[in-house]
Amino acid sequence: MGIFEDTVTKARELLSETGKATGEVIAVQKLKFEATSLKSAIRKNYELLGQYTYRSVVNEEDNAEAVKALTQEISEQSAKLKSMQEEIASSKGKVICECGGVNNADAKFCSTCGKELK
Numbered sequence: 001m002g003i004f005e006d007t008v009t010k011a012r013e014l015l016s017e018t019g020k021a022t023g024e025v026i027a028v029q030k031l032k033f034e035a036t037s038l039k040s041a042i043r044k045n046y047e048l049l050g051q052y053t054y055r056s057v058v059n060e061e062d063n064a065e066a067v068k069a070l071t072q073e074i075s076e077q078s079a080k081l082k083s084m085q086e087e088i089a090s091s092k093g094k095v096i097c098e099c100g101g102v103n104n105a106d107a108k109f110c111s112t113c114g115k116e117l118k
Protein backbone atom coordinates (compact mmCIF):
# COMPACT_ATOMS: atom_id res chain seq x y z
CA MET A 1 0.00 0.00 0.00
CA GLY A 2 1.32 3.44 -0.95
CA ILE A 3 1.66 6.36 1.42
CA PHE A 4 -1.41 8.05 -0.05
CA GLU A 5 -3.70 5.00 0.31
CA ASP A 6 -2.29 4.42 3.78
CA THR A 7 -3.13 7.99 4.82
CA VAL A 8 -6.61 7.79 3.31
CA THR A 9 -7.30 4.51 5.13
CA LYS A 10 -6.08 5.96 8.41
CA ALA A 11 -8.16 9.10 7.90
CA ARG A 12 -11.24 6.96 7.20
CA GLU A 13 -10.63 4.88 10.31
CA LEU A 14 -10.15 8.00 12.42
CA LEU A 15 -13.30 9.58 10.98
CA SER A 16 -15.30 6.43 11.67
CA GLU A 17 -14.02 6.27 15.28
CA THR A 18 -14.71 9.98 15.82
CA GLY A 19 -18.18 9.59 14.33
CA LYS A 20 -18.89 6.69 16.66
CA ALA A 21 -17.64 8.63 19.70
CA THR A 22 -19.69 11.70 18.71
CA GLY A 23 -22.79 9.50 18.35
CA GLU A 24 -22.25 8.15 21.87
CA VAL A 25 -21.77 11.65 23.29
CA ILE A 26 -24.98 12.82 21.62
CA ALA A 27 -26.87 9.78 22.97
CA VAL A 28 -25.64 10.51 26.51
CA GLN A 29 -26.52 14.21 26.15
CA LYS A 30 -30.01 13.22 24.99
CA LEU A 31 -30.35 10.84 27.92
CA LYS A 32 -29.26 13.58 30.37
CA PHE A 33 -31.82 15.95 28.88
CA GLU A 34 -34.56 13.31 29.16
CA ALA A 35 -33.56 12.58 32.76
CA THR A 36 -33.82 16.30 33.61
CA SER A 37 -37.30 16.51 32.02
CA LEU A 38 -38.39 13.38 33.87
CA LYS A 39 -37.10 14.78 37.18
CA SER A 40 -39.17 17.90 36.61
CA ALA A 41 -42.27 15.80 35.73
CA ILE A 42 -41.81 13.80 38.95
CA ARG A 43 -41.52 17.04 40.97
CA LYS A 44 -44.76 18.32 39.41
CA ASN A 45 -46.55 15.07 40.26
CA TYR A 46 -45.37 15.29 43.87
CA GLU A 47 -46.73 18.84 43.99
CA LEU A 48 -50.05 17.68 42.56
CA LEU A 49 -50.12 14.82 45.05
CA GLY A 50 -49.63 17.34 47.85
CA GLN A 51 -52.48 19.49 46.53
CA TYR A 52 -54.87 16.52 46.36
CA THR A 53 -53.87 15.42 49.84
CA TYR A 54 -54.23 18.95 51.21
CA ARG A 55 -57.67 19.41 49.63
CA SER A 56 -58.87 16.03 50.87
CA VAL A 57 -58.04 17.12 54.44
CA VAL A 58 -59.16 20.76 54.26
CA ASN A 59 -62.22 20.40 52.00
CA GLU A 60 -62.90 16.76 52.84
CA GLU A 61 -62.78 15.92 49.11
CA ASP A 62 -62.50 12.26 48.19
CA ASN A 63 -59.28 12.22 46.18
CA ALA A 64 -58.31 8.62 46.90
CA GLU A 65 -58.40 7.61 43.22
CA ALA A 66 -56.30 10.57 42.09
CA VAL A 67 -53.81 10.03 44.92
CA LYS A 68 -53.50 6.35 44.01
CA ALA A 69 -53.01 7.10 40.30
CA LEU A 70 -50.41 9.80 40.99
CA THR A 71 -48.54 7.57 43.43
CA GLN A 72 -48.35 4.83 40.83
CA GLU A 73 -47.20 7.26 38.15
CA ILE A 74 -44.46 8.63 40.43
CA SER A 75 -43.26 5.08 41.16
CA GLU A 76 -43.06 4.28 37.44
CA GLN A 77 -41.31 7.57 36.63
CA SER A 78 -38.83 7.07 39.48
CA ALA A 79 -37.95 3.56 38.29
CA LYS A 80 -37.40 4.89 34.76
CA LEU A 81 -35.27 7.76 36.07
CA LYS A 82 -33.17 5.34 38.11
CA SER A 83 -32.39 3.21 35.06
CA MET A 84 -31.57 6.33 33.02
CA GLN A 85 -29.20 7.56 35.73
CA GLU A 86 -27.52 4.13 35.82
CA GLU A 87 -27.07 4.28 32.04
CA ILE A 88 -25.57 7.79 32.26
CA ALA A 89 -23.23 6.68 35.07
CA SER A 90 -22.14 3.60 33.14
CA SER A 91 -21.30 5.76 30.10
CA LYS A 92 -18.80 7.56 32.37
CA GLY A 93 -17.39 4.27 33.70
CA LYS A 94 -19.30 4.62 36.97
CA VAL A 95 -21.83 2.51 38.86
CA ILE A 96 -24.57 3.73 41.19
CA CYS A 97 -25.06 1.94 44.51
CA GLU A 98 -28.56 1.31 45.93
CA CYS A 99 -27.86 4.19 48.35
CA GLY A 100 -27.35 6.57 45.41
CA GLY A 101 -23.57 6.77 45.84
CA VAL A 102 -21.62 7.00 42.58
CA ASN A 103 -18.55 4.73 42.35
CA ASN A 104 -15.96 3.74 39.78
CA ALA A 105 -17.07 0.70 37.78
CA ASP A 106 -14.17 -1.40 39.16
CA ALA A 107 -14.87 -0.50 42.82
CA LYS A 108 -15.55 -3.49 45.07
CA PHE A 109 -17.35 -1.49 47.77
CA CYS A 110 -19.47 1.66 47.77
CA SER A 111 -17.49 4.71 48.92
CA THR A 112 -20.66 6.20 50.46
CA CYS A 113 -22.23 3.33 52.45
CA GLY A 114 -19.56 0.63 52.30
CA LYS A 115 -21.86 -1.95 50.75
CA GLU A 116 -20.27 -4.55 48.46
CA LEU A 117 -20.90 -3.73 44.79
CA LYS A 118 -21.80 -6.42 42.27
Ligand SMILES: [Zn+2]
Pocket (backbone or CB within 6 Å): 097, 098, 099, 100, 101, 110, 111, 112, 113, 114, 115
Ligand atom coordinates in the same frame (compact mmCIF):
# COMPACT_ATOMS: atom_id res chain seq x y z
ZN1 LIG B 1 -23.85 2.76 48.78
